[in-house]
Amino acid sequence: xxxxxxxxxxxxxxxxxxxxxxxxxxxxxxxxxxxxxxxxxxxxxxxxxxxxxxxxxxxxxxxxxxxxxxxxxxxxxxxxxxxxxxxxxxxxxxxxxxxxxxxxxxxxxxxxxxxxxxxxxxxxxxxxxxxxxxxxxxxxxxxxxxxxxxxxxxxxxxxxxxxxxxxxxxxxxxxxxxxxxxxxxxxxxxxxxxxxxxxxxxxxxxxxxxxxxxxxxxxxxxxxxxxxxxxxxxxxxxxxxxxxxxxxxxxxxxxxxxxxxxxxxxxxxxxxxxxxxxxxxxxxxxxxxxxxxxxxxxxxxxxxxxxxxxxxxxxxxxxxxxxxxxxxxxxxxxxxxxxxxx
Ligand SMILES: Nc1ncnc2c1ncn2[C@@H]1O[C@H](COP(=O)(O)OP(=O)(O)OP(=O)(O)O)[C@@H](O)[C@H]1O
Ligand SMILES: [Mg+2]
Numbered sequence: 001x002x003x004x005x006x007x008x009x010x011x012x013x014x015x016x017x018x019x020x021x022x023x024x025x026x027x028x029x030x031x032x033x034x035x036x037x038x039x040x041x042x043x044x045x046x047x048x049x050x051x052x053x054x055x056x057x058x059x060x061x062x063x064x065x066x067x068x069x070x071x072x073x074x075x076x077x078x079x080x081x082x083x084x085x086x087x088x089x090x091x092x093x094x095x096x097x098x099x100x101x102x103x104x105x106x107x108x109x110x111x112x113x114x115x116x117x118x119x120x121x122x123x124x125x126x127x128x129x130x131x132x133x134x135x136x137x138x139x140x141x142x143x144x145x146x147x148x149x150x151x152x153x154x155x156x157x158x159x160x161x162x163x164x165x166x167x168x169x170x171x172x173x174x175x176x177x178x179x180x181x182x183x184x185x186x187x188x189x190x191x192x193x194x195x196x197x198x199x200x201x202x203x204x205x206x207x208x209x210x211x212x213x214x215x216x217x218x219x220x221x222x223x224x225x226x227x228x229x230x231x232x233x234x235x236x237x238x239x240x241x242x243x244x245x246x247x248x249x250x251x252x253x254x255x256x257x258x259x260x261x262x263x264x265x266x267x268x269x270x271x272x273x274x275x276x277x278x279x280x281x282x283x284x285x286x287x288x289x290x291x292x293x294x295x296x297x298x299x300x301x302x303x304x305x306x307x308x309x310x311x312x313x314x315x316x317x318x319x320x321x322x323x324x325x326x327x328x329x330x331x332x333x334x335x336x337x338x339x340x341x342x
Contacts, residue, residue: 006034017060036188038195040212087164088148149180161193163193165195235276238280253269257279
């Protein structure tokens with residue numbers, strides 16, 4: 001490390017975690033998040049996102065490497081780090097059997113908010129999160145979106161300079177997700193908070209994050225602004241599916257003007273070219289001439305899904321089954337539901 005890490009920043013240097021001596025969950029990752037930045041940490045189930053968040057927030061000791069948060073060495077000063085950060089975990093951490101207000105006030109007291117300020121700060125935050133009217137209801141009666149906003153209020157009641165969010169919007173509908181992000185964005189703007197967020201929703205990350213890192217199998221495969229990463233794909237993506245397998249199609253596609261790469265995908269091909277719209281007429285004409293019947297041709301502007309595919313060779317699917325964190329959410333909901341019937 002040449003210079004001391006800036007306050008408000010997050011720095012990982014070769015950070016790694018091996019569980020039980022065998023599971024290499026995070027494989028020596030390095031990155032820097034600048035003060036005031038919204039940094040997205042994207043990856044599929046089991047990629048190592050939660051493990052990384054846990055190491056950065058002093059909840060889990062790293063096996064190797066170092067992390068600095070708000071200028072502090074996390075390994076050497078875990079308590080100092082915990083005091084300066086806010087965390088919203090994927091699993092519900094608020095207590096369903098307490099009211100919203102009790103949850104927020106409890107967190108305020110735990111985090112050492114001055115006694116005289118606890119009630120007013122909690123009230124203000126709940127109003128801000130639009131749960132003021134429900135402040136004196138048990139948290140387990142809240143809707144999913146309200147509960148997430150309560151979690152956010154709990155996580156920031158002590159005005160942290162850095163906020164960690166581990167899949168904070170998982171399970172919310174698009175409207176709930178948009179609402180949650182609106183609050184995060186406002187808080188960030190007003191307090192110049194640094195935000196480190198993991199998410200499965202790539203589109204959401206595209207809109208909300210200034211820079212993103214893509215993590216797969218514990219390794220960072222790409223870091224940059226969403227538009228930088230998309231630009232690295234070199235233009236549009238065209239997918240071509242023949243009516244039936246054709247031996248000559250791949251060669252024909254490779255010979256089209258402007259096509260920079262052709263890869264096989266699900267019985268068809270995926271091409272990259274500067275302008276998909278310009279390529280399609282030439283492509284169709286060449287196929288007609290060669291007698292290759294086409295079932296479909298589609299042009300896609302690159303999205304972060306395409307970026308993910310490019311850097312990992314795999315599709316990023318949101319619906320490939322329940323992840324560990326999904327399960328934790330469902331379990332906590334079931335627990336609350338059961339509690340409600342008591
Ligand atoms: N306590 C643990 N003991 C052993 N292995 C673990 C433990 N926690 C996580 N793992 C493994 O480490 C890897 C990374 O898990 P992690 O929870 O960090 O991934 P994630 O990206 O957060 O996934 P998800 O999208 O499911 O939340 C996975 O292979 C997981 O099975
Ligand atoms: Mg996780």
